[in-house]
């Protein structure tokens with residue numbers, strides 16, 4: 457078998473062909489995995505690009521929920537959550553929160569009265585270093601049932617085709633159940649008066665390993681004062697941020713964290729479907745907002761409120777949204793943090 | 809450092825093949841996860857982090873073995889450019905095998921993410937939170953990943969060339985089992 461190197465070998469083509477095939481197959485497999493050969497695959501890039509207004513995204517800012525203000529506070533667990541989840545955050549005690557009140561718009565300069573959806577991002581850290589991040593909104597249900605439908609909604613609403621929305625609704629009739637809330641003019645006059653809902657379902661895992669499908673909500677202690685968007689507009693474009701700053705300066709604001717447990721068969725995979733109102737709901741603790749800080753130098757600025765950053769004891773469920781959100785938020789985060797120059801920190805109080 | 813051995817020692821060969829599988833998987837997992845919004849995304853990310861850290865640990869063990877046992881000498885008749893390519897590719901591999909996981913870990917640290925390996929087990933941050941550091945590392949992780957894949961393709965092409973065209977015994981130095989060729993064949 458072994459050829460003496462002295463005797464020149466006859467040139468053979470097949471080894472080169474073989475090598476080219478091996479390398480070629482590997483390269484094609486790689487390109488396929490990366491999605492380069494599947495232009496129809498819904499990628500985080502496409503999903504995030506679809507959120508951008510016609511003029512392009514606001515550089516340096518979140519690609520959605522771009523207008524917001526930071527807060528710090530505490531979550532005080534009352535211990536009752538431990539029956540459902542072994543996560544340390546439910547053990548009776550106080551844990552620091554870094555959060556962000558925000559408006560559901562890709563425009564950081566949007567007027568408050570133009571945006572129906574209000575949200576909150578929270579990050580709770582326990583002494584062992586585990587984190588629980590959650591981004592929640594005031595809507596009672598999500599407009600669509602799955603991430604592809606969300607993409608379709610974004611493309612339909614940006615489309616010039618007059619039938620685009622009609623076609624979208626025909627394919628996603630669940631959207632209609634979102635409209636009564638979206639069109640109602642019973643808004644509230646403060647971030648502090650809003651409930652914030654996870655909408656997505658997660659699993660709480662207890663000490664015995666049993667999984668409990670849940671959703672959660674922050675229910676405000678403040679009495680909601682109803683206001684129409686027309687009235688809100690008169691109070692100025694940034695009223696909500698001014699109001700929450702003054703309100704919290706005057707006294708801390710509270711929300712109860714309510715966990716709702718599904719019955720078998722409840723639609724855990726579809727945030728467009730509410731669960732029946734009689735489901736068991738447990739108050740697991742209180743969120744207290746103690747201090748408001750503007751976003752440019754605030755502690756929430758460079759946080760990604762990725763809903764899949766969860767402590768042991770909470771996991772994702774069959775709900776397809778958290779995965780899609782995690783992928784999209786990461787993409788948004790990577791873009792906006794790379795554009796820091798377009799959204800400079802203010803001169804005073806630069807963060808280290 | 810080289811030895812008179814004609815093959816890498818068994819632990820070195822074992823590590824080479826184990827890591828070859830791990831690293832190739834990591835590259836496919838990496839590009840696959842950043843291009844999907846399905847639930848596969850979370851599964852892949854959950855594999856990517858612990859497997860990447862495992863590669864870091866294995867690479868450090870491998871480097872130690874390499875420093876202890878050295879490597880078989882390259883064939884004396886290997887043309888200079890090929891010799892250079894063989895030696896430099898070894899350096900590049902070691903750098904990438906150690907740098908990629910460190911960059912991944914540092915990138916997550918700079919973005920204030922917890923570096924969760926599994927369950928409640930997580931690694932401490934190795935960098936302060938910083939948008940500019942995150943951006944630098946994120947770009948490095950991305951471009952080096954593609955460079956890594958390219959170097960691996962070249963490596964595989966090169967090894968096959970040594971085996972199928974030159975049949976000079978280099979392939980046998982790392983072959984998992986002895987092939988019918990004499991390993992010491994020139």
Ligand code: HEM
Pocket residue numbers: 503504507517518519520521524556557558574575576577591592593598602603606653654655656727759760761777780781784785788789792
């Ligand atoms: C597939 C569907 C969704 C997509 C593509 C999407 C996209 C995004 C993006 C790109 C951001 C900015 C992330 C960042 O740069 O940090 C964001 C923020 C946010 N999203 Fe979503 N989202 C989706 C579903 C949801 C759902 C179901 C909820 C509520 C239950 C929600 C609530 C929020 C909130 C509150 C924020 C602001 C978080 C913060 O303050 O950083 N989103 N979303």
Ligand code: HEM
Pocket residue numbers: 820824827828829831832870874879894897898901902960963964967968978979980981982983
């Ligand atoms: C992920 C893929 C791979 C990586 C990262 C990799 C890495 C390396 C490294 C670092 C060395 C130097 C040996 C040492 O000092 O430990 C090496 C040598 C070697 N590899 Fe690989 N390898 C990969 C895949 C392969 C494959 C697929 C083959 C075979 C088809 C192969 C065959 C060899 C051989 C024969 C050697 C010894 C030749 C020499 O001394 O340069 N490798 N590899």
Ligand code: HEM
Pocket residue numbers: 786787790831834835836837838839842856857858859860861863904905908909910911912913916923946949950953954956
């Ligand atoms: C040998 C080790 C590793 C290899 C070969 C590797 C490879 C890759 C690849 C190919 C990508 C996709 C890049 C792109 O298309 O933009 C990626 C992304 C990523 N990797 Fe790794 N990786 C390694 C180690 C790690 C480690 C140890 C961590 C963290 C602990 C990590 C965290 C990440 C993250 C978070 C992303 C997503 C980046 C983004 O948001 O775009 N990697 N990696």
